[in-house]
Amino acid sequence: MTEGKNIPNSSADVPFRSKELRKQSLIQHTGLVGVIDEGTKTIGFSIYTTPDFKEIAAHRVELSVITPQDGWYEQDPLEIMASINKCAEEAIKQLPEQGFSASDIASVGITNQRETTIAWDAVTGKPLYNAIVWKDIRTSSTVDQIVAKVQDPNHFRNITGLPISTYFSALKIRWLKDNVPEVRQAIRGKRCKAGTVDSWIVWNLTNGALHITDVTNASRTLLMNLETQNWDPVLLKTFAIKEDMLPTIRSCSEIFGKITSERSPLRGMTLSGIMGNQQASLLGQMCVKPGQTKNTYRSGCFLLCNTGDKPVFSRHGLLTTVAYKLGPQSPTIYAIEGAVSVAGHALSWLQSKVRILPDSRDAEKYAEMVPTSGDVYFVPAFTGLYAPYWRQNARGIIIGLTQFTRKNHIVRAALESICFQTRDILECMHQECGYEINKLHADGKLTTNNLLMQLQADTIGMPVFRSQLMDSTAFGAAMCAAQAEGIDLCKFEPEKRYYENVHYDTFLATTTDVERKERYGKWKRAVERSLGWVIKQKKTREHTEENYRMLSSLPASIFLISSFAMLVHSFAATSQ
Ligand SMILES: Nc1ncnc2c1ncn2[C@@H]1O[C@H](COP(=O)(O)OP(=O)(O)O)[C@@H](O)[C@H]1O
Numbered sequence: 001m002t003e004g005k006n007i008p009n010s011s012a013d014v015p016f017r018s019k020e021l022r023k024q025s026l027i028q029h030t031g032l033v034g035v036i037d038e039g040t041k042t043i044g045f046s047i048y049t050t051p052d053f054k055e056i057a058a059h060r061v062e063l064s065v066i067t068p069q070d071g072w073y074e075q076d077p078l079e080i081m082a083s084i085n086k087c088a089e090e091a092i093k094q095l096p097e098q099g100f101s102a103s104d105i106a107s108v109g110i111t112n113q114r115e116t117t118i119a120w121d122a123v124t125g126k127p128l129y130n131a132i133v134w135k136d137i138r139t140s141s142t143v144d145q146i147v148a149k150v151q152d153p154n155h156f157r158n159i160t161g162l163p164i165s166t167y168f169s170a171l172k173i174r175w176l177k178d179n180v181p182e183v184r185q186a187i188r189g190k191r192c193k194a195g196t197v198d199s200w201i202v203w204n205l206t207n208g209a210l211h212i213t214d215v216t217n218a219s220r221t222l223l224m225n226l227e228t229q230n231w232d233p234v235l236l237k238t239f240a241i242k243e244d245m246l247p248t249i250r251s252c253s254e255i256f257g258k259i260t261s262e263r264s265p266l267r268g269m270t271l272s273g274i275m276g277n278q279q280a281s282l283l284g285q286m287c288v289k290p291g292q293t294k295n296t297y298r299s300g301c302f303l304l305c306n307t308g309d310k311p312v313f314s315r316h317g318l319l320t321t322v323a324y325k326l327g328p329q330s331p332t333i334y335a336i337e338g339a340v341s342v343a344g345h346a347l348s349w350l351q352s353k354v355r356i357l358p359d360s361r362d363a364e365k366y367a368e369m370v371p372t373s374g375d376v377y378f379v380p381a382f383t384g385l386y387a388p389y390w391r392q393n394a395r396g397i398i399i400g401l402t403q404f405t406r407k408n409h410i411v412r413a414a415l416e417s418i419c420f421q422t423r424d425i426l427e428c429m430h431q432e433c434g435y436e437i438n439k440l441h442a443d444g445k446l447t448t449n450n451l452l453m454q455l456q457a458d459t460i461g462m463p464v465f466r467s468q469l470m471d472s473t474a475f476g477a478a479m480c481a482a483q484a485e486g487i488d489l490c491k492f493e494p495e496k497r498y499y500e501n502v503h504y505d506t507f508l509a510t511t512t513d514v515e516r517k518e519r520y521g522k523w524k525r526a527v528e529r530s531l532g533w534v535i536k537q538k539k540t541r542e543h544t545e546e547n548y549r550m551l552s553s554l555p556a557s558i559f560l561i562s563s564f565a566m567l568v569h570s571f572a573a574t575s576q
């Protein structure tokens with residue numbers, strides 16, 4: 001296990017968070033709330049005052065990614081827990097300086113990367129395999145087979161709100177079951193537990209007393225029925241997943257239990273919030289009315305539009321998902337979502353693989369050195385394209401190169417690709433929901449890039465409001481945990497601006513309709529050329545690293561046969 005490197009506490013950089021302000025505002029505080037923010041790249045623990053939600057302490061570390069093969073992304077579940085403990089410990093150390101101590105933390109919330117799947121042994125508490133990360137595409141061939149058979153990638157959409165895709169947890173659990181002998185053995189012995197990362201964290205923090213997830217995370221598994229908000233029997237049978245492996249689905253905000261792990265610096269504290277990270281940032285951006293839309297710019301981009309208490313089902317490739325349910329008796333609020341798999345990740349790629357960028361943070365400086373992208377278009381379809389295309393067979397292209405193209409043009413084209421992909425989704429949202437989306441809330445680390453924000457406004461022709469509170473995700477999760485019944489550190493009032501010091505920077509479009517239309521048209525042509533590049537997916541058993549030795553002991557046909565069985569069942573089940 002490798003421990004990630006520490007990241008400086010960003011709260012220190014935000015001007016309004018002066019020590020004086022913090023001290024003045026300490027007087028009326030009622031309690032603190034801590035948030036575990038388990039992102040794909042970064043894990044953090046932040047501590048907020050209530051009821052005004054100022055971040056007074058935080059620590060973040062980077063999480064390693066294991067990429068044994070092209071398209072495979074894994075993470076070490078033990079590193080996830082060790083990093084959470086480290087972040088909590090370091091953040092708590094900062095409290096005395098603010099006049100607080102760990103005992104002032106009245107409640108803890110969790111927000112996490114969604115879909116990423118872990119299986120573990122309930123007896124030993126040990127993971128049975130690495131976490132399979134959301135963007136991993138090892139199950140592509142299974143998806144292709146299912147889609148070919150049912151003739152429709154949207155076969156389960158009316159139940160789950162999701163298309164059949166490698167993105168979601170069901171296929172990952174199924175892969176673990178079919179390919180990891182330890183998982184099969186644990187299933188036979190009724191010792192196997194599986195779930196998204198929130199479930200793994202809760203299991204560890206409570207010494208195995210709780211195996212739960214919340215409705216936002218569950219809605220990303222391709223196993224939850226959006227209407228009943230329970231595991232759907234048809235889907236469980238289709239993927240041959242036993243319900244006893246899975247966590248119980250709870251609301252996002254209620255007292256779940258106490259943290260009891262002796263390894264956790266949070267021991268003794270109450271766990272009262274769980275939310276998928278993109279839903280948490282929707283709440284953190286206060287997008288609580290139908291039509292309000294946010295985009296979080298991180299490794300990927302995630303656009304969510306609140307659709308109120310009715311799910312809106314997409315005809316154009318968007319996902320229908322649970323936005324939040326702030327208590328067992330509270331209404332379920334839904335959202336429609338478009339996910340971009342590669343956003344900031346394209347910059348990381350230019351930095352670490354192509355090496356034309358010293359650091360992702362230099363992207364703005366590099367791109368500003370040229371006035372345009374020189375008609376270069378970059379479609380970063382490294383693992384296919386998500387919404388609205390949902391094409392696994394797309395691959396990345398950089399097109400429009402001439403002898404005058406410089407690395408700066410490519411960096412600028414990478415930034416523009418983030419903006420174009422965002423526009424693709426916004427156009428869909430407009431068509432699906434009929435809402436007049438006329439502004440976009442932006443957050444996430446990448447939004448520090450002013451040029452990106454300006455290019456975004458110029459690409460969509462509407463204002464972009466960048467929250468100065470870069471971390472809307474943790475803020476949303478903090479509100480969620482703090483408002484739980486029995487914790488009552490705040491009352492969730494959508495009209496109220498909890499963060500009175502939060503300001504937005506506004507970026508207004510400077511382009512004409514004609515310019516936008518022309519450039520977007522070229523983007524669409526570039527996307528066209530990226531589609532269908534992969535003619536045949538690699539077989540899942542073509543593995544290269546020692547980690548996968550267990551695969552080689554498998555009869556080659558097991559996965560295919562079992563996939564076929566799934567299909568037969570799926571047909572039978574869904575045609576009833
Ligand atoms: N200051 C910055 N300027 C530009 N890009 C950044 C900056 N910081 C991070 N990024 C990009 O954002 C992505 C990581 O965002 P982060 O929020 O840490 O991760 P994740 O989404 O994986 O949890 C990286 O791919 C990186 O390229």
Ligand SMILES: O=P(O)(O)OC[C@H](O)CO
Nearest residue numbers: 039040113114134298299
């Ligand atoms: O950790 P992030 O910001 O990359 O978010 C990942 C998403 O939750 C995946 O659906």
